[in-house]
Amino acid sequence: MPDQARTRARTQARTIWQDMQSRGYTRRDFNKLCALLAASAGLEATLLPKVAWALEHKPRPPVLWFHFQECTCCSESFLRASHPLVADILLDNISLDYSQTLQAAAGEQAEAAMRNTMEKYPGQYLMLVEGSIPIEADGVYCCIAGRTALDIVKEAASGAKALVAWGSCASNGCIQAARPNPTGATPLHKIVSGKPIIKVPGCPPIGDIMAAVIVHLLAFDRIPQLDALGRPKAFYSKRVHDTCIRRANYDAGLFVESWDDEGARKGYCLYKMGCRGPTTYNACSVTRWNGGTSYPIQSGHGCIGCSEEKFWDNGPFYQHLPSFPGFGIESTADRIGLVATGVTVAGVAVHAVATNIRKRQEIKGMDAGTQSPEERGK
Amino acid sequence: MSSRIVVDPITRIEGHLRIEAEIKDGRIVDAFSSGTMVRGFELILKGRDPRDAWAFTERACGVCTTVHALASVRCVEDALNIKVPPNAELVRNLMFCAQYLQDHVVHFYHLHALDWVDIVSALEADPKQTSELAQKISRWPKSSVGYFSDLKTRLTGFVESGQLGIFANAYWGHPAYKLPPEVNLIGVAHYLEALEWQKEIVKVHTIFGGKNPHPNYLVGGAPCSFNLDDVGVINAERLAMVGTLFNDAAEFVEQVYLADLMAIAPFYTDWASIGGGLENYMAYGDLPVNGYADVSSFQFPRGVILDRDLSKVHEVDGKDPSQVQEYIPHSWYEYTDGDAAGKHPWVGETKFNYTGPKPPYQQLNVEGKYSWLKTPRWKNRAMEVGPLSRLLVGYASGRKEIQEVVIEALKTLNVPVGALFSTLGRTAARGLETRLIARWAKEFYSQLLDNIRRGDTRTHDATMWDPSTWPAEAKGVGLSEAPRGALAHWIVIKDRKIDNYQLVVPSTWNASPRDAQGQRSAYEEALIGTPVADPKQPLEILRTVHSFDPCIACAVHVYDEHGKTVSRVTVQ
Numbered sequence: 025m026p027d028q029a030r031t032r033a034r035t036q037a038r039t040i041w042q043d044m045q046s047r048g049y050t051r052r053d054f055n056k057l058c059a060l061l062a063a064s065a066g067l068e069a070t071l072l073p074k075v076a077w078a079l080e081h082k083p084r085p086p087v088l089w090f091h092f093q094e095c096t097c098c099s100e101s102f103l104r105a106s107h108p109l110v111a112d113i114l115l116d117n118i119s120l121d122y123s124q125t126l127q128a129a130a131g132e133q134a135e136a137a138m139r140n141t142m143e144k145y146p147g148q149y150l151m152l153v154e155g156s157i158p159i160e161a162d163g164v165y166c167c168i169a170g171r172t173a174l175d176i177v178k179e180a181a182s183g184a185k186a187l188v189a190w191g192s193c194a195s196n197g198c199i200q201a202a203r204p205n206p207t208g209a210t211p212l213h214k215i216v217s218g219k220p221i222i223k224v225p226g227c228p229p230i231g232d233i234m235a236a237v238i239v240h241l242l243a244f245d246r247i248p249q250l251d252a253l254g255r256p257k258a259f260y261s262k263r264v265h266d267t268c269i270r271r272a273n274y275d276a277g278l279f280v281e282s283w284d285d286e287g288a289r290k291g292y293c294l295y296k297m298g299c300r301g302p303t304t305y306n307a308c309s310v311t312r313w314n315g316g317t318s319y320p321i322q323s324g325h326g327c328i329g330c331s332e333e334k335f336w337d338n339g340p341f342y343q344h345l346p347s348f349p350g351f352g353i354e355s356t357a358d359r360i361g362l363v364a365t366g367v368t369v370a371g372v373a374v375h376a377v378a379t380n381i382r383k384r385q386e387i388k389g390m391d392a393g394t395q396s397p398e399e400r401g402k
Numbered sequence: 403m404s405s406r407i408v409v410d411p412i413t414r415i416e417g418h419l420r421i422e423a424e425i426k427d428g429r430i431v432d433a434f435s436s437g438t439m440v441r442g443f444e445l446i447l448k449g450r451d452p453r454d455a456w457a458f459t460e461r462a463c464g465v466c467t468t469v470h471a472l473a474s475v476r477c478v479e480d481a482l483n484i485k486v487p488p489n490a491e492l493v494r495n496l497m498f499c500a501q502y503l504q505d506h507v508v509h510f511y512h513l514h515a516l517d518w519v520d521i522v523s524a525l526e527a528d529p530k531q532t533s534e535l536a537q538k539i540s541r542w543p544k545s546s547v548g549y550f551s552d553l554k555t556r557l558t559g560f561v562e563s564g565q566l567g568i569f570a571n572a573y574w575g576h577p578a579y580k581l582p583p584e585v586n587l588i589g590v591a592h593y594l595e596a597l598e599w600q601k602e603i604v605k606v607h608t609i610f611g612g613k614n615p616h617p618n619y620l621v622g623g624a625p626c627s628f629n630l631d632d633v634g635v636i637n638a639e640r641l642a643m644v645g646t647l648f649n650d651a652a653e654f655v656e657q658v659y660l661a662d663l664m665a666i667a668p669f670y671t672d673w674a675s676i677g678g679g680l681e682n683y684m685a686y687g688d689l690p691v692n693g694y695a696d697v698s699s700f701q702f703p704r705g706v707i708l709d710r711d712l713s714k715v716h717e718v719d720g721k722d723p724s725q726v727q728e729y730i731p732h733s734w735y736e737y738t739d740g741d742a743a744g745k746h747p748w749v750g751e752t753k754f755n756y757t758g759p760k761p762p763y764q765q766l767n768v769e770g771k772y773s774w775l776k777t778p779r780w781k782n783r784a785m786e787v788g789p790l791s792r793l794l795v796g797y798a799s800g801r802k803e804i805q806e807v808v809i810e811a812l813k814t815l816n817v818p819v820g821a822l823f824s825t826l827g828r829t830a831a832r833g834l835e836t837r838l839i840a841r842w843a844k845e846f847y848s849q850l851l852d853n854i855r856r857g858d859t860r861t862h863d864a865t866m867w868d869p870s871t872w873p874a875e876a877k878g879v880g881l882s883e884a885p886r887g888a889l890a891h892w893i894v895i896k897d898r899k900i901d902n903y904q905l906v907v908p909s910t911w912n913a914s915p916r917d918a919q920g921q922r923s924a925y926e927e928a929l930i931g932t933p934v935a936d937p938k939q940p941l942e943i944l945r946t947v948h949s950f951d952p953c954i955a956c957a958v959h960v961y962d963e964h965g966k967t968v969s970r971v972t973v974q
Contacts, residue, residue, distance in 0.1 A: 048552055084565050093441050095955045096416045097464020097615040103508075104601040104614065119565035124413045128516040128572035130944055131409035137571040164756045165774075166439040168418055169410045170763040199446065199461045206442030206754070228464060228615055231601075269634060283620065284862035288627040291634025313613040317605045317643075320612030324635065325625035328457060328618075336458070340451035 040084075040117045085242060086141045086149040088122040088180060092166050092173040093200050093209050094155030098191040099125045101228035105235035106315030118242065121149075124168075135169050142183050150241060151184035153177070153194045153212050156201060160208030174215065181216040186247055188222045188237060189213065192330060195223040195255075202336035213254065220247050223254040227330035230311055233259045253333075259311070260331070265301035267309045269322050270294065288324060298342040299326030306331040404431055406765065409940045410438070412947055414513040416465040417954025419913065421925070421943060422766060425934050430943070433922075433929035435913050436766055437958045440734075440754075440774040447903040451869075452478045452895050456619040459891060459905060463956040464615045468501050468607065469884040470905065470956070471619040473891040476694060478621045481878025481895055485695065487860040490623035492850040493610050495689055496644065497617065499843035500606035503651045505885040506789075506836045507659055509951045511596040514829065517945045518666055519581060519589035522574035525558055527587035535584050540661035544595065553591050573941045580669040589666070592658050599658075603651045609640050623862030628854060641854075645847055652840040663833040667815055670826055674817050677825030677946040679928030682783050683707040683791035684911070686718065686881040686888040689842060701842055702792045702835075702883055703799040706780060710823060712798040718780070720879040720890050723748070726906060728776040732768075732915035734758060735776065742918050744779065747892035747904035748877060752776070774958040777914040777923060778906050786924040787887025787911045788950060790822065790831040803841075807834045825928070828949040869898040884908050886953050909957035912950050925950060 044054055089099075120126065122138040129137055141149055155173075158165035163172030181187060189212040192198035200209035213221050224237055237256060240248045248256040265271065273279070274293035281287060281296060295302070301309070304327050308319040320327050326342075329335040403426070410420035418439040424432040447458055456474040460467060472494060479486065486494075529551035536545035560566075573579075581589070604614040610626050611617020618625050628636045687704035690696060697704055705715035719725055727744030730737060736755040737743050745751060757771045766772040779785075796804035811834055812819060821827055853859075866872065876895045883889065887908030894902040912924040922930075925947055932946050 048555075084563070084567075086565070091418070093439060095461050095464040097461070097467060100464050100467065100615045103597065104604065106601060119567040121565075121567060121570060123568055124411050124415070124418075126512060126568045127413045128521070128569050130411065130413040131940055132938075133571045133573075134411060134413050140571075161754070161756060162760070164758065164761060165441075166418065167761050167763075168438065170759075170761060172761045175761065199443075199458060200441035202446045202458075204445065206445050207440060209441070227461065230613075282864050283625070283867065284623065284627050284860060284864070289629040289635055289859070290632050308613075314601065314605050314608040317608040318612055319608075320618050322634070323608070323610060323612035323618065323626050325612055325618035325620065330616075336446075341454045341457060342451070 084117045084119040085185075086145045087118045087120050087152060088138055088141060088149055088184075089120060089125075089152040090122070090154065090173075090176065090180065091124045092153065092155030092157050092177075092193075093207065094191070094193045096125060096154070097228040098154040098193075098234070099123075101226075101231040102190075102234045104231035104314055106232055118150075118238065131169075138180075142180065146183045148185050149183065151180055151187045152190055153187060154190045156193045156197045156209035156211055157215055158200075158207035159210050159215075160206075165207040177212070177215055181219055184219060186220045186222065186241065187212060187216060188224060188241075189254075190224055190234065191229055192225045192227045192333075192335070195225040196333040198227060199336055202334075221254060222247055222250065222256060225255060225260070225331040225333075226306060229331070230259075230307060230313055232311055232315075233307055255305070259307040260305045262305065262307070262310070263302060264304045264306055264309045264319075264321070264327050268293075268301055269309060294321055294324075294326040296344045297326050298340070298344050300329030300332070300335070300338075300341075300345065301327040302345060304329040304332050304335075405937065407934075407937045407940065407943075408765065409943055412944070412952065414516070414944075414948060415952040415954065416463060417909075417952065417957070419947070419952050419954045420766070421929070421940075421947060422768065423929060423934075423943060425937055428933055428935065430929045430932045430934060433926045434766065434768045434772060435775075435915065435923070435925040436773040437775040437913060437954045438773075439955065440958045441955070443905065444750075444752075444903050447900050450900050451898075452481070452893060452900050453621045453867075453869075455891075455893065455900060455903060456621070459903075460616050460619070462905060462907070463953055466501065466505060466884045466886060466953055466956065467615040468497055468611070468617055468619070469882060469889055470891070470907075471617075472498065473880040473882040473889050473905075474893075475619050475621045476880030476882065477878040477891040477893045478880070478895075479694075479878070480880060481876040481893055482621075482866045482872060484622050484863060484866045485693065486623045486863055487858075488693070489628065489850060489853055489858065489861050490863075491690055491693055492846050492853070493624040493626065493861065495846045496648075496843060496850070497607055497610055498689060499648070499839050499846065500603050500651075502836060502839045502885050503655065503843070504600050504603045506832050506839075507596050507655070508600050509832065509885075510659060510663070510829075511593045513951065514948045515589055515593060516569075516572065517941065517948055518579070518670060519593075520574050520576075520579040520586050521557070521569050521572075521590060522561070523579065523581070523583050524586035524590045525554065525561065525583070527554060527583035529554055529587075532584040532587045535665075536588055539665045540657045542657040542661065544591070550587055550591065553594075554587060557587075557590060573939050576939055576941050577935055578941050578945075581666065585665060585669070588662065592662055595658065596654075599650075599654050603647055606644055606647055609636070609644055620862065622864060622867055623860075625862075627861055628859040630854070641851065648840070648843045648847055652844065655836050655840045660833055660837055663830060664811070664814055667826060667830060671815070671817060671821075673826040673945065674815075674821035674824045676932055676942075677828070677928045677949060678823040679930070680784055680786045680922075680924050681708070681710045681823075682780075682785050683710075683794045684718065684780055684785040684787050684888050685792045685795040686720070686883055686890060687792075687795070688881075688883040689846075701838075703796055703801060704881070705795045705799060706785065707791075707794050707798055708783070712794065712819075715795060715798045720881050720892070725780055726778060726890070727782075728778045728906065728910075729917050730771075730776055731918040732771050733773055733776045734771050744782070747890070747906055748894060748902065750892070750902065750904040771915075773915040775910050775914045775954075777917045778911050779917060779921075782917075782919075784917070784921045784923050784927070785888075785911055786928075787908045788828065788831075789835050789885075789887075790828045791887060792883060793831045793835055794822070803838060807837055825932075825946045825949045832951070872898055884953075884956075886951050886956075887911060905956075907953075907956040909950075909953045913952055913954060913957055925952075 163174040166173040460471040607614035607617040689701035692699035723746040
């Protein structure tokens with residue numbers, strides 16, 4: 025970098041409102057952005073002034089994005105975040121100081137950029153983690169710049185303000201942790217303690233939700249309300265099944281019995297084809313994917329439950345869920361007569377019960393008033 | 403006296419790649435490519451339902467998402483002798499095309515462009531001249547003086563913000579950057595526009611497969627159903643959206659991507675004689691027009707070119723045990739019958755054997771094992787795979803359409819055919835095939851509409867869906883072309899479960915360590931002779947390595963038949 029630019033690079037960081045002004049946006053545009061951000065973060069309109077204040081006064085927070093055992097689907101999904109202005113804001117208004125996917129610098133220069141941020145902003149940078157961390161064989165199954173992922177995580181987390189576990193890999197180990205987990209793939213929360221960790225599971229998570237989590241952190245300088253598993257309540261407190269586009273068919277007992285049969289061509293329920301919607305907590309059937317275009321069930325394939333822990337080991341994907349003791353409308357499933365056979369599905373049933381209990385706690389939690397984010401973050 | 407430089411991490415790629423290079427008199431004299439992460443995919447697949455394999459293997463890579471799912475359903479269908487309906491082939495082709503369009507554009511602008519485009523230099527651009535230049539090279543509407551003036555203001559503000567983010571600490575001002583400020587400013591403009599556009603074309607995946615990344619596939623066909631009289635499935639509205647997305651994509655590819663490629667390339671013709679590397683090229687071919695079983699109908703033909711001899715195309719057979727084999731003399735694995743053996747994927751075998759230095763380390767022991775990638779060979783020869791190989795095999799096979807785009811580009815750039823065998827040639831080939839893909843996508847789309855018009859709405863063949871109909875034992879191969887090159891999955895099914903599953907992927911061909919004979923693979927060979935002006939600034943190394951579009955998570959996996967056993971998938 026030429027000296028001149030280097031000097032300029034040391035000048036005071038600017039706020040989002042200042043940035044927008046310099047790009048020709050009006051105050052009206054700014055207010056619209058605030059409303060959009062607030063809406064995408066699931067906030068009440070009364071909180072709008074707080075959003076505006078935050079964007080007007082804060083410089084871009086430094087962010088370090090790490091890749092460990094992963095396939096980069098989370099980064100790719102993040103790039104699919106659909107509101108263009110928000111995408112601009114994310115590019116321009118967090119300072120993404122380390123990203124193996126997008127960073128211009130490589131090797132020593134990339135490592136130096138990371139180190140610079142860690143030294144300059146102790147306790148202030150956000151640490152985003154994509155991928156699990158292998159702990160077998162002293163961590164040699166994932167090395168970057170000659171260091172193990174384990175070593176890097178521990179060092180970087182110690183100075184981070186908060187951490188985000190992107191996707192199922194960082195949240196629960198995902199595919200490499202599926203049996204027999206040959207490399208000892210381990211999720212972030214089992215390695216880092218004493219720091220708030222926001223889990224955003226999914227393989228990958230929906231891009232708009234990833235963006236919304238960042239927006240929330242950026243605008244409010246605190247973590248969103250999390251459920252008992254550490255996931256943002258806004259996006260993981262409802263089952264895909266609850267708001268599924270094919271739900272009416274489920275309730276009416278209209279099921280796809282075979283791929284591309286008459287039922288499939290009428291958009292019937294995919295429960296019998298193995299759909300995991302009834303046991304999967306995610307926003308797919310509300311937010312949908314890729315700018316609201318569709319989601320797996322809408323497009324004809326069952327949900328594989330990719331945001332749930334151990335979903336790879338939860339029975340073959342096309343083996344349908346057993347009938348499970350739920351409440352309310354789910355009892356319909358019993359009457360429809362989906363009788364589970366043998367022990368192979370017992371685990372799925374246990375999982376289903378567990379998710380229902382979780383659901384019940386969730387509802388109770390909402391009734392009783394929610395915990396503060398700080399408490400949740402612990 | 404040579405000196406060793408290490409670039410780790412190589413950024414703007416997928417996965418974890420480390421390059422160590424020996425430099426003498428300002429040029430690379432030897433190079434070592436190492437994949438530094440492993441997950442153990444094939445071991446995890448053992449014992450599972452073959453119909454689930456697409457979902458597992460798709461997670462090999464989220465950048466070239468879908469391609470492993472496609473290779474996977476094909477290998478299972480090959481093993482079980484399933485022929486999918488024409489509409490399913492077309493849906494797969496359309497998803498394939500959407501993947502290439504998104505992936506190649508993102509590679510060019512977000513993973514590769516910063517090797518050629520100097521962002522800081524763009525601050526010196528004159529918006530008026532930039533506008534005139536932009537309008538000369540393309541009819542893309544975002545080209546006014548005001549547009550570039552605003553962008554320059556925005557960029558200046560970004561640099562002055564003091565937080566350069568992803569552009570911090572890079573190689574701006576390096577003498578190897580040759581573009582005038584105005585071309586750099588166009589590059590920055592399209593970097594940002596491409597970032598917005600790429601999220602549109604993938605909606606083709608979302609429509610047919612429910613999401614992107616990682617859309618859904620299905621053994622026996624496509625998971626979506628067609629019904630023009632229902633709102634909840636693929637109907638006229640959904641199909642119209644697909645058509646619009648491909649029309650917009652064709653416009654973006656021609657007016658932005660190809661226009662920029664052809665505007666930037668003339669400043670870097672010295673790179674048409676750097677980075678050639680291997681002289682053998684392989685493509686499995688893809689995009690069947692008459693079904694996957696009819697290889698002659700593929701838009702990208704199958705074959706091997708040896709010693710850059712374009713007068714002959716050699717046949718490739720994924721089932722011939724003597725053709726594709728994997729070696730491990732420099733890979734952190736061991737074979738039961740010794741490290742010198744080569745193994746066809748159906749009998750593939752691996753066991754972790756890390757012999758590298760204890761982390762943290764400064765250098766790898768390149769005399770011994772130094773990568774988690776195995777070393778695949780075709781008849782014991784190292785092969786380059788990827789866009790250049792596809793075009794060369796197509797060219798040598800006499801495909802008119804492919805020959806035309808290649809000849810036209812060579813003429814425009816005023817370079818000989820030999821210029822293709824280079825870093826620049828590889829980057830240009832990627833753009834040229836994107837042009838073809840954009841055209842072919844429209845043809846596939848028309849065929850799909852024709853089928854529906856004729857009343858054929860079938861998307862799945864369910865005759866072999868039920869595992870009780872399967873033979874006790876079956877073997878299959880699924881060949882495809884990932885954006886990064888030849889991709890194949892091999893499966894052995896026993897008692898309705900996966901007994902062995904092997905993936906041999908493009909970046910394994912290209913990024914692998916050398917073999918027992920000391921033959922380098924594509925990255926290592928291509929780096930030989932690459933100039934390095936300043937060993938502390940590895941810009942030139944990035945150019946050649948990025949020209950392959952590395953994808954390392956795909957490239958590393960392991961199957962272990964002698965390690966821990968996987969019990970059958972019973973949930974307890």
